[in-house]
Amino acid sequence: MSAMNIVYNYQHKLYINLTNRCTNKCKFCIRYTPSGVDGIDLWLEHEPDLDEVINALEEKDFKSFDEIIFCGYGEPTMRWEILLGAAKYIKENSSAKIRLNTNGHGNKIAGKDITPKMQGLIDCISISLNAETAEKYNDICVCDFGDDGFYEMLDFAKKAKAYVPEIILSVVDVIGSEAIEKCRKIAEETGVQYRVREYSE
Numbered sequence: 001m002s003a004m005n006i007v008y009n010y011q012h013k014l015y016i017n018l019t020n021r022c023t024n025k026c027k028f029c030i031r032y033t034p035s036g037v038d039g040i041d042l043w044l045e046h047e048p049d050l051d052e053v054i055n056a057l058e059e060k061d062f063k064s065f066d067e068i069i070f071c072g073y074g075e076p077t078m079r080w081e082i083l084l085g086a087a088k089y090i091k092e093n094s095s096a097k098i099r100l101n102t103n104g105h106g107n108k109i110a111g112k113d114i115t116p117k118m119q120g121l122i123d124c125i126s127i128s129l130n131a132e133t134a135e136k137y138n139d140i141c142v143c144d145f146g147d148d149g150f151y152e153m154l155d156f157a158k159k160a161k162a163y164v165p166e167i168i169l170s171v172v173d174v175i176g177s178e179a180i181e182k183c184r185k186i187a188e189e190t191g192v193q194y195r196v197r198e199y200s201e
Contacts, residue, residue: 006048007056008040014065014096016053016086017042017072018079023105023149025142026130028172042073050085057086063094070100077106080114087121099124104153108145115156119163126195127157129169132182140175157190167192 008015020043022029048056062068068090070076076083077100087098100118104127107113118125131137134150143149161167169187171180173196180196187194 004044004046004048005040005042006044006053007060007062008042009060010040014057014060014062014068015072016057016068016070016076016083017044017074018053018070018076018082018086019047019072019074020044021078022073022075022103023078023109023144024075024103026128027140027142028174044073047079048082050082050089053082053086054089057090062090062096065094065096067097067099068094070098070102075103075105075109076100077102077109077114080106080110080117084114084117084121087118091121097123099126101126101128102156103128103141103149104156105143105145105149107156107159108149108152113159115160115163118160122164124166124168125157125160125164126168126170127153129153129171129183129186131171131175132179132186136179154186154190157192161191168195169193170195170197172197 006017008017070083090096090098100122102125131140134147137150138147145152157167157169169192171183184194
């Protein structure tokens with residue numbers, strides 16, 4: 001079994017790390033810090049298949065956790081089929097709440113609307129809003145899709161509302177109070193929850 005941190009325990013919650021790849025290169029991302037998350041090295045030597053993810057979950061005694069989160073070094077929806085396969089396994093074998101932390105580009109990545117497939121599998125989606133305009137979003141996130149990444153993210157949030165009980169748009173607290181309030185209005189207009197995250201180095 002590989003020593004890679006496919007599944008890792010952080011602050012009493014279990015996280016699943018599926019890929020190093022991401023459609024954003026956010027300037028504040030942990031990928032650009034030497035320590036990873038709390039000293040946990042999340043760099044994957046290869047992308048795990050579903051069996052590897054399930055084995056890693058079993059090794060971490062996943063049934064004892066109340067919440068399990070898809071959140072790694074990369075964007076989880078880059079591997080949306082593995083993500084949904086793992087979520088199905090978790091749902092069939094535990095009562096844990098499942099959360100997806102994402103940049104909201106899953107539909108663009110897949111080339112189709114994948115939000116209906118999340119129904120009954122994903123309980124919460126936390127989407128990184130990060131900025132109040134497309135231009136500022138692309139400046140912060142350096143998105144593969146340019147300014148379109150901002151609109152793709154908001155469209156994903158709107159579509160996901162129909163299938164996932166809890167949708168959250170989030171920002172990091174370093175963007176300034178004016179931007180934070182403008183982003184709050186975007187979340188309200190989108191009809192989803194809003195969260196301001198504390199930046200951690």
